[in-house]
Amino acid sequence: MLCKRIIPCLDVKDGRVVKGVRFLKLKDAGDPVEWAKAYEAQKADELVFLDITASYEGRKTMARVVREVAKNIFMPFTVGGGIAGIEDVRVLLKAGADKVSINTAAVKDPHLISEAARRFGNQCIVVAIDAKRTEDGRRKTEDGKNNRNLSSALCHVTPESKWEVYIHGGRTATGLDVVAWAKKAQRLGAGEILLTSMDLDGTKDGYDIALTAAVSKSLKIPVIASGGAGLKAHFLDVFKKGHADAALAASIFHYGEFTVAGIKKYLKSNGVNVRTS
Amino acid sequence: MPVKVAIIDYGMGNLYSVRNTFVSLGISADIIEKAGDDKIFSYDKLILPGVGAFGDAMKELKKRGFIIPIKDFVGLGRPLLGICLGMQLLLDKSEESRSTVGLGIIQGVVKKFSSRLKCPHMGWNAIEARSRAGSIFKNIKSPFFAYFCHSYYARPAKRSAVIGETEYGIRFASMIQAGRVYGMQFHPEKSQEMGIKLLRNFITQC
Numbered sequence: 001m002l003c004k005r006i007i008p009c010l011d012v013k014d015g016r017v018v019k020g021v022r023f024l025k026l027k028d029a030g031d032p033v034e035w036a037k038a039y040e041a042q043k044a045d046e047l048v049f050l051d052i053t054a055s056y057e058g059r060k061t062m063a064r065v066v067r068e069v070a071k072n073i074f075m076p077f078t079v080g081g082g083i084a085g086i087e088d089v090r091v092l093l094k095a096g097a098d099k100v101s102i103n104t105a106a107v108k109d110p111h112l113i114s115e116a117a118r119r120f121g122n123q124c125i126v127v128a129i130d131a132k133r134t135e136d137g138r139r140k141t142e143d144g145k146n147n148r149n150l151s152s153a154l155c156h157v158t159p160e161s162k163w164e165v166y167i168h169g170g171r172t173a174t175g176l177d178v179v180a181w182a183k184k185a186q187r188l189g190a191g192e193i194l195l196t197s198m199d200l201d202g203t204k205d206g207y208d209i210a211l212t213a214a215v216s217k218s219l220k221i222p223v224i225a226s227g228g229a230g231l232k233a234h235f236l237d238v239f240k241k242g243h244a245d246a247a248l249a250a251s252i253f254h255y256g257e258f259t260v261a262g263i264k265k266y267l268k269s270n271g272v273n274v275r276t277s
Numbered sequence: 278m279p280v281k282v283a284i285i286d287y288g289m290g291n292l293y294s295v296r297n298t299f300v301s302l303g304i305s306a307d308i309i310e311k312a313g314d315d316k317i318f319s320y321d322k323l324i325l326p327g328v329g330a331f332g333d334a335m336k337e338l339k340k341r342g343f344i345i346p347i348k349d350f351v352g353l354g355r356p357l358l359g360i361c362l363g364m365q366l367l368l369d370k371s372e373e374s375r376s377t378v379g380l381g382i383i384q385g386v387v388k389k390f391s392s393r394l395k396c397p398h399m400g401w402n403a404i405e406a407r408s409r410a411g412s413i414f415k416n417i418k419s420p421f422f423a424y425f426c427h428s429y430y431a432r433p434a435k436r437s438a439v440i441g442e443t444e445y446g447i448r449f450a451s452m453i454q455a456g457r458v459y460g461m462q463f464h465p466e467k468s469q470e471m472g473i474k475l476l477r478n479f480i481t482q483c
Contacts, residue, residue, distance in 0.1 A: 003401040275401040275422045
């Protein structure tokens with residue numbers, strides 16, 4: 001039986017791992033290869049590297065990091081953050097990434113998903129979605145309307161929408177309904193969805209179960225839940241009630257509160273199929 | 278004399294991770310992009326990796342002149358390992374591209390997973406070695422876990438060709454063998470220790 005996956009996420013800036021609550025109080029915590037090896041030893045199932053570098057120079061550094069990681073670890077890893085077009089995808093895959101995750105660029109130009117999937121295979125194209133709850137099922141802001149010229153037509157939020165897609169690191173509302181957009185991404189050739197709850201990210205209050213379940217049940221491709229992990233029980237919930245195929249977490253692993261192996265042991269004893277050897 | 282390994286490059290997939298794994302084992306592996314004269318016959322073992330689509334892959338193998346040399350190579354009794362799509366290419370045909378003829382080295386067909394299942398079958402799953410399985414499993418306890426990523430699976434015509442099985446809605450052939458030709462549906466190069474052991478066994482035992 002297919003195992004549920006546990007995926008630590010590392011933020012990388014200018015070629016170095018930075019930890020802390022995302023975008024706040026970043027501390028240099030070292031070498032990406034060392035982190036990757038440590039997580040491999042803990043039996044992490046995959047890794048995600050999120051490049052939070054803004055500069056062009058920094059982006060070239062990321063390709064170098066990817067090459068080093070690929071030489072040193074023997075497990076799948078995804079690279080995301082700031083991927084703007086097909087050339088970025090090509091460079092990172094060629095450097096040795098197994099998958100790339102595309103967020104803003106996919107919303108702005110959904111054909112990037114189909115083009116990348118056609119050229120490199122669906123399995124390596126992860127579409128990352130930052131989701132935020134709408135209030136009472138209605139958008140209070142009007143930004144969505146301004147973004148209607150985005151080519152992601154037919155996915156707009158409706159009065160029934162419970163979550164809206166945000167881009168630019170969560171700063172810009174798109175007017176897109178999360179479930180509809182996820183379905184469209186699947187249709188265009190995404191191999192997987194990385195679904196982050198903006199409401200719960202960084203809170204340690206647990207994953208957004210309703211969001212994860214709504215997206216996962218609507219799709220045929222795997223869904224990685226992200227945002228909110230703080231306790232072992234949160235992982236159990238997101239697999240059992242949220243129907244997630246994988247769960248991503250950052251801070252609880254980085255600060256050593258829990259090990260991947262520890263979480264897996266707990267999940268296994270609670271009837272979740274995970275890889276322990 | 279050290280074993281010489283060639284990784285066949287047909288323009289699809291992450292070949293470097295396969296090579297990186299061999300490098301970590303102290304085995305040198307060359308990536309070859311074109312068949313050329315008798316080039317592949319100077320190698321002891323062939324690796325046919327690959328991700329992507331069955332039809333495109335066969336087209337590209339043909340264009341690069343690999344099809345006949347690969348068949349001759351295994352015809353001489355030399356070992357070949359197909360990984361993921363590379364394993365599927367060993368069979369006769371695939372539901373992914375009905376008009377394409379596969380390498381036909383191992384009899385059988387490639388089928389799509391049921392639409393009731395999440396697809397691709399992506400992540401870690403268990404492989405159960407069948408009892409007749411031999412040296413490829415040296416020092417490996419069954420069942421063991423490996424990383425999969427695929428939407429189609431091989432169904433060899435002969436049950437005896439199946440040396441490893443995995444459960445995903447159905448029990449499917451995750452490892453196949455005929456003579457010295459092996460196929461692994463999962464990615465040994467992405468399967469941590471177990472995968473590395475399998476690759477090492479392929480080089481040293483098979």
